[in-house]
Amino acid sequence: MNTKKLLLSLFIGLSLTACSSTQVIQEPMVPIASSEVCCSDFSQYPWIQLATTEDIDFQLDSDSPIGHFSDGNSYFNAFKLSDRSGKVQLRLSSLMINDSVVAPKLIALDHEFNVVNTTSLDQFDIKPSDAxxxxxxxxxxxxxxxKTPYVIIYSSNEYLGQSIKVKxxxxxxxxxxxxxxxxxTDxxxxxxxFGKLKLSIKTLSxxxxxQAPQQPKVAIKSAQPETHTFYKKAxxxxVKTNDIPKALALLEEAKALGIKDAETIFVNALENKK
Known part of the structure; x- marks a missing residue:
């Protein structure tokens, strides 16, 4: 094969390769530094209190806190379900806007902030737009x-740099x-x-x-005569030794024991110092 035929073959091969390729190679995402993580564990996360029934539109953006998760550091929002709620129906939506979308992940935690449930993207349906x-x-x-009063929603790192084509x-x-x-064109x-999400909560039960039982009041026993004598002298x-803080402390203790004339003793001791 001469040089011209070789160059022509290479040109045709490259042209066919370019026409048949539909893969879009994107720049890899720069990982979020650990120094930007807000908290060392889930118990320290800033929790948003939810009502029994509520619709919340929220953004994951640069103002959102950053947490450390099993698939890396990510922006998140953390929610606490209502103390009145039992069974709860939740709907989590991630909107496709301006050619981008968040691949959301939700984790549910128990009262001790242990992870109990984790969702994955393949559990989500794609709901087409309407009016x-x-x-x-x-x-x-x-x-x-x-059992799981805490919910965290974050943007999963697993899909960053990839894309999805929808009908x-x-x-x-x-x-x-x-x-x-x-x-x-699809x-x-x-x-x-970053992106816009929506969380809807409906309490089913x-x-x-x-009610915590009332603790019985403990009756204060009357101080014995020798106790009266001790506090009066003390x-x-x-006061005589000019240790007023100690005298005041003794006075409070005497009052708590029901020694009614303790204050009179204190006042008289002050007068006698003059």
Whole structure:
């Protein structure tokens, strides 16, 4: 093969390779430094108190706290379920906006802040956009708030630098209605650390709390005569030696024991010093 044929073969081969490749190579994400982590353990996380029924829109952004998780350091929000809630229905949504989306992860913790449940991205459904909302990842699940009262939501590092292509809403509607396929481009969303999420909580059952029994009042016993004598002498002696702090301390103890004339002893001792 002469030089011209060799160069022509190489050019055709490179051209075919470029045309057939659809992979987008993105810049790798720079890991978050451990020095930026807010807390050493889950018990120290800043917890957001939830009501029994509530819809919360929130952002994971540069103002969000950073925590250390099994798959790396990530931005998060932490929530505490209502003390009145028993069984709870939760819906977590991650909205696909401006060509990006958060791959969310949720972990549920018990009263001692031990991890009990962890979700993964394959548990989420892709809900196409409609007249009321954007295309989004969505997960519906139940928790028992009596066993797992704490929930943390963060952006998983597992998918950073990757992307997902979803069906265009017009294609989905055409498929459902049996209409001709529109000429549209399926959107692609890159997995990012930051994004908009929504958490909806609905309490299905309430938990009752037993009233703590009242502690019986302990009757204060009357001080014995020799105790009266001791405190009266001790108060007078403390004042005489100008140890007023000690005299006041003895006076408080005497009052607690029901020695009613202790204050008179203290006042008289002060007068006698003049």
């Amino acid at each position: 009321f909302t954007r295309t989004q990842f969505q997960l519906n699940f139940q928790l028992d708030a009596t 265009h809403p017009a294609r989905i509607r055409a498929e459902e209605l049996g209409e001709p396929m529109p000429i549209v 959107p692609t969303y890159a997995y990012e650390r 309430l938990q009752a709390h037993k 108060i007078a002696e403390a």
